[in-house]
Amino acid sequence: MSTHTNPPTPRERLVVVGNGMAGIRTLEELLAKAPDRYDITVFGAEPHPNYNRIMLSPVLAGEKTFEQIVLNGRDWYEANGIRLLTGDRVEVIDRANCTVTAISGLTVPYDKLLIATGSTPVIIPVPGSTLTGVVGFRDLADVDTMLEAAARGGRAVVIGGGLLGLEAANGLKVKGMDVTVLHLMDTLMERQLDRSAGALLRHELERRGITVLTGADTAEIVGSEKVSAVRLKNGQELPADLVVMAVGIRPNTTLGKAAGLACGRGIQVDDAMTTSDPAILSVGECVEHRGQTYGLVAPLFEMAKVAAARLAGSAEAAYTGSVTSTKLKVTGVDVFSAGDFTGGKDCEDIVFRDAARGVYKRVVVKENRILGAVLYGDTKDGGWYFQMLKDGTEVAPVRDTLIFGQSFGGEGAANPKAAVAALPDSAEICGCNGVCKGTIVTAITEKGLSSLDEVRAHTKASASCGSCTGQVEQLLALTLGDGYAGEAKAKPMCKCTDRTHDEVRRAITALDLKTIPDVMQRLEWRTPDGCHHCRPALNYYLLCEWPGEYKDDSRSRYINERVHANIQKDGTYSVVPRMWGGLTSAKELRAIADVVDKFAIPTVKVTGGQRIDLFGVKKEDLPAVWADLNAAGMVSGHAYAKGLRTVKTCVGSEWCRFGTQDSTGLGVKLERMTWGTWTPHKVKLAVSGCPRNCAEATIKDLGVVCVDSGYELHVGGNGGMHVRACDLLVKVETEAEVLEYTGAYMQLYREEARYLERTAPWVERVGLDHIRRRLVDDAEGRAALNARFLFSQSFSQDDPWAERANGSVDRHEFAPLAQVG
Amino acid sequence: MDQSISWITVGSVEDIPRQGSRVVRTGFGDIALFRTVADEVYALEDRCPHAGGPLSQGIVHGARVTCPLHSWVIDLASGEAVGPDEGCAGHCPVRVVDGAVQLGLAAFRPGRGGCGHG
Numbered sequence: 022m023s024t025h026t027n028p029p030t031p032r033e034r035l036v037v038v039g040n041g042m043a044g045i046r047t048l049e050e051l052l053a054k055a056p057d058r059y060d061i062t063v064f065g066a067e068p069h070p071n072y073n074r075i076m077l078s079p080v081l082a083g084e085k086t087f088e089q090i091v092l093n094g095r096d097w098y099e100a101n102g103i104r105l106l107t108g109d110r111v112e113v114i115d116r117a118n119c120t121v122t123a124i125s126g127l128t129v130p131y132d133k134l135l136i137a138t139g140s141t142p143v144i145i146p147v148p149g150s151t152l153t154g155v156v157g158f159r160d161l162a163d164v165d166t167m168l169e170a171a172a173r174g175g176r177a178v179v180i181g182g183g184l185l186g187l188e189a190a191n192g193l194k195v196k197g198m199d200v201t202v203l204h205l206m207d208t209l210m211e212r213q214l215d216r217s218a219g220a221l222l223r224h225e226l227e228r229r230g231i232t233v234l235t236g237a238d239t240a241e242i243v244g245s246e247k248v249s250a251v252r253l254k255n256g257q258e259l260p261a262d263l264v265v266m267a268v269g270i271r272p273n274t275t276l277g278k279a280a281g282l283a284c285g286r287g288i289q290v291d292d293a294m295t296t297s298d299p300a301i302l303s304v305g306e307c308v309e310h311r312g313q314t315y316g317l318v319a320p321l322f323e324m325a326k327v328a329a330a331r332l333a334g335s336a337e338a339a340y341t342g343s344v345t346s347t348k349l350k351v352t353g354v355d356v357f358s359a360g361d362f363t364g365g366k367d368c369e370d371i372v373f374r375d376a377a378r379g380v381y382k383r384v385v386v387k388e389n390r391i392l393g394a395v396l397y398g399d400t401k402d403g404g405w406y407f408q409m410l411k412d413g414t415e416v417a418p419v420r421d422t423l424i425f426g427q428s429f430g431g432e433g434a435a436n437p438k439a440a441v442a443a444l445p446d447s448a449e450i451c452g453c454n455g456v457c458k459g460t461i462v463t464a465i466t467e468k469g470l471s472s473l474d475e476v477r478a479h480t481k482a483s484a485s486c487g488s489c490t491g492q493v494e495q496l497l498a499l500t501l502g503d504g505y506a507g508e509a510k511a512k513p514m515c516k517c518t519d520r521t522h523d524e525v526r527r528a529i530t531a532l533d534l535k536t537i538p539d540v541m542q543r544l545e546w547r548t549p550d551g552c553h554h555c556r557p558a559l560n561y562y563l564l565c566e567w568p569g570e571y572k573d574d575s576r577s578r579y580i581n582e583r584v585h586a587n588i589q590k591d592g593t594y595s596v597v598p599r600m601w602g603g604l605t606s607a608k609e610l611r612a613i614a615d616v617v618d619k620f621a622i623p624t625v626k627v628t629g630g631q632r633i634d635l636f637g638v639k640k641e642d643l644p645a646v647w648a649d650l651n652a653a654g655m656v657s658g659h660a661y662a663k664g665l666r667t668v669k670t671c672v673g674s675e676w677c678r679f680g681t682q683d684s685t686g687l688g689v690k691l692e693r694m695t696w697g698t699w700t701p702h703k704v705k706l707a708v709s710g711c712p713r714n715c716a717e718a719t720i721k722d723l724g725v726v727c728v729d730s731g732y733e734l735h736v737g738g739n740g741g742m743h744v745r746a747c748d749l750l751v752k753v754e755t756e757a758e759v760l761e762y763t764g765a766y767m768q769l770y771r772e773e774a775r776y777l778e779r780t781a782p783w784v785e786r787v788g789l790d791h792i793r794r795r796l797v798d799d800a801e802g803r804a805a806l807n808a809r810f811l812f813s814q815s816f817s818q819d820d821p822w823a824e825r826a827n828g829s830v831d832r833h834e835f836a837p838l839a840q841v842g
Numbered sequence: 843m844d845q846s847i848s849w850i851t852v853g854s855v856e857d858i859p860r861q862g863s864r865v866v867r868t869g870f871g872d873i874a875l876f877r878t879v880a881d882e883v884y885a886l887e888d889r890c891p892h893a894g895g896p897l898s899q900g901i902v903h904g905a906r907v908t909c910p911l912h913s914w915v916i917d918l919a920s921g922e923a924v925g926p927d928e929g930c931a932g933h934c935p936v937r938v939v940d941g942a943v944q945l946g947l948a949a950f951r952p953g954r955g956g957c958g959h960g
């Protein structure tokens with residue numbers, strides 16, 4: 022038995038600056054490994070014990086109380102012998118003497134120091150940013166300010182459409198404020214979400230009554246003492262009682278910098294979480310590791326583990342950086358994103374859209390490994406993808422079903438027919454028309470239906486957007502067994518979808534789809550942004566369906582329509598000014614000659630449609646060429662467009678000895694009415710003054726042959742690769758009737774033909790009888806079609822040259838970005 | 843490899859329309875810069891390997907562009923023609939630093955195909 026005991030070895034002194042998530046997590050880990058090694062002092066600038074900062078959003082939304090988000094109460098500090106100094110900000114680190122001094126004047130010595138000061142919100146330095154009523158979203162004090170403002174009602178403007186901004190916006194909305202989110206980019210949460218998911222999120226927020234303004238650049242916060250409004254660079258002013266700035270965070274390096282520690286964007290640490298001073302470690306948002314800073318808790322916890330191990334004496338523990346994932350904490354909006362989802366070299370995009378459930382998933386795979394994932398609406402597999410991403414798991418074996426998630430594989434899911442068979446009779450099959458399985462099966466058996474069309478006719482199932490077509494077919498197969506031959510499959514639009522052109526058009530109308538991303542989402546496109554086949558078609562279908570409302574997407578147009586000139590084999594362009602009905606004048610010809618000289622245009626040619634084509638114009642010269650032609654009163658001839666090109670005429674009764682009517686004058690009227698329209702393919706009209714038909718009117722999309730007693734209208738002709746003579750549609754007596762029939766015919770073609778289908782194949786496909794029925798037999802229908810045509814024309818008869826010649830549209834198209842070397 | 847390249851700033855990402863492209867005139871001929879829907883930036887020689895069409899004028903979809911002349915589809919990352927067609931537009935290292943687009947022109951590799959690129 023020994024007679025004296027050794028005095029206890031004095032414990033080392035550990036001081037922690039920052040009572041937040043990373044600092045205290047480090048202590049938790051440390052206490053688990055080496056409970057007795059240190060005398061610990063914690064300084065926290067906030068007056069509270071350690072709480073779960075990420076739960077401030079639910080506190081704001083009223084879903085949680087502050088007590089519920091406290092992680093370690095004061096009793097925890099006491100139980101572990103930790104001295105906690107709250108509301109006391111550390112001001113100075115004296116590295117020479119190894120002490121820290123806080124604002125209260127208290128000085129505490131250390132053997133080891135841990136800096137975990139987190140970050141501070143970025144406040145954009147616009148005028149007014151220091152007014153009362155402008156807050157960040159960082160700590161409980163900010164939440165209290167917001168809750169007070171919300172209690173008074175009124176309007177809130179949230180600057181920043183990222184994770185924090187949207188959580189603030191949602192919370193304030195739930196608390197009854199009128200909320201507008203201003204976001205500089207055009208996609209919300211653009212760092213976490215791709216455009217499709219961003220668009221879905223935006224719809225959801227708008228559905229909740231939150232206004233979202235993208236591309237919104239704040240110029241000033243207005244107010245004398247308290248904020249009253251936010252003014253944007255474009256001059257728009259938004260009244261505001263509260264402004265929340267959530268545009269980003271900046272690592273809080275103030276203390277570290279003042280102490281002379283190596284700092285970049287954050288306090289620099291090595292893999293041991295040690296700063297440039299071996300006695301000082303740092304963790305959390307305030308650090309920079311291998312050039313990276315982090316703003317999410319998962320990596321901070323990984324850092325905490327390493328720092329704790331090092332403090333406990335390990336020489337091995339090392340932090341090597343983190344891959345992060347994000348979830349949005351807005352109740353009822355499920356968003357998940359991880360890794361790099363931008364795609365790129367050798368990447369494969371696997372996209373899944375389930376419109377009915379509002380689900381969008383995108384997994385980016387490179388060399389058989391997951392590089393990134395974006396999930397919207399159904400995030401339950403987020404963790405699974407994220408784990409495989411972090412582990413670099415080889416996904417080739419599950420490649421085919423990867424996108425369906427972890428639980429995929431049961432018989433029901435793998436075999437769609439079995440899945441439909443397993444549904445109860447009451448299961449809704451067709452969402453658009455509310456038709457359930459029982460109704461369809463009964464109709465098939467009782468009415469003896471045997472094809473999709475019949476089911477559509479009798480039950481309406483699959484007759485609108487068509488997204489249930491597959492299931493209806495399976496019901497036919499199940500009910501009829503071998504008696505069902507299957508459908509002669511119409512070809513899908515392109516490889517991005519299984520839908521046919523007709524199905525897509527029906528869906529645009531039935532589901533009220535107004536943008537290309539909307540269509541792709543609802544109709545479950547397989548690619549992120551389509552291809553050169555479907556995008557121009559969708560752009561046209563939307564333009565046709567929503568005149569005056571749909572905003573044309575120039576990126577979904579072929580080059581000719583984008584720059585309003587014809588590209589030629591050497592990359593130069595040709596330009597065709599419009600000559601109404603083929604008429605021109607000395608003034609116009611002179612202007613054309615001048616342009617030819619001025620721009621050294623090499624070739625001038627008369628086209629097959631009686632217009633003048635100027636060949637070999639350099640792209641940069643286009644705006645100037647147009648400006649000169651515009652100045653002489655000439656507008657674009659749309660010789661490049663899937664639209665009305667020319668109305669060819671003969672001289673008619675004005676000069677020709679055979680002429681029966683004024684064919685030139687009628688041609689001019691027709692061209693004035695139809696120019697500027699967008700159609701599925703190019704359209705050419707012609708008017709001949711007598712049956713000698715000098716304008717070759719019977720091989721045009723629509724040709725008028727004047728006769729003594731009136732006008733013969735011929736349709737569906739084509740002088741192209743497959744020559745087709747027109748069919749005679751009808752004979753009418755007046756010019757007014759010619760105009761009405763023409764408008765109605767154009768509109769019917771616009772509404773029914775598939776993109777890039779000229780009138781000749783369209784007429785053959787639907788049959789002349791159908792066209793007669795719609796245009797000749799149905800006077801009311803004809804008038805309605807014509808009215809729709811004229812309505813749409815009221816938005817489209819702008820000269821595309823003028824707005825480009827004056828530089829107000831697409832200026833970037835015509836100038837190189839730079840000249841180097 | 844990045845260290846050995848000298849980078850020249852030619853403009854900002856925002857100067858290139860998304861799903862579109864801009865041309866940079868260089869001593870090696872025109873280089874087309876593309877920006878995809880996901881905001882990736884790529885640089886290819888502005889000549890289609892088929893018959894020299896200006897790729898910058900095509901429709902950009904995913905990380906591909908369709909040539910405006912005869913609709914060959916070219917992979918933006920490699921410059922290679924996709925699927926049954928064969929040929930490669932030259933490509934040039936490109937990177938984006940703080941929104942600035944930088945070309946590694948010295949490492950430009952010309953293409954091969956039917957238009958005399960060998």
Ligand SMILES: Cc1cc2nc3c(=O)[nH]c(=O)nc-3n(C[C@H](O)[C@H](O)[C@H](O)COP(=O)(O)OP(=O)(O)OC[C@H]3O[C@@H](n4cnc5c(N)ncnc54)[C@H](O)[C@@H]3O)c2cc1C
Binds near residue numbers: 074112
């Ligand atoms: C509203 C909100 C929602 C969030 N949602 C999520 C989410 O869903 N998922 C996610 O992963 N992350 C989320 N985060 C981010 C996450 O909260 C942070 O990444 C994490 O809290 C950072 O931990 P930290 O310890 O580095 O900093 P903090 O937790 O900020 O702790 C730093 C502490 O240091 C104190 N301090 C600073 N300087 C001094 C000084 N000189 N002396 C004494 N004390 C000082 C500060 O007062 C603060 O309490 C969210 C953040 C906020 C604000």
Ligand code: SF4
Binds near residue numbers: 677714
């Ligand atoms: S079509 Fe008849 S009216 Fe016209 S130019 Fe020929 S002959 Fe004369």
Ligand code: SF4
């Ligand atoms: S027919 Fe038309 S497309 Fe063909 S080469 Fe002649 S001008 Fe060109």
Ligand code: FES
Binds near residue numbers: 890892909910
């Ligand atoms: S030149 Fe590009 S496809 Fe022919």
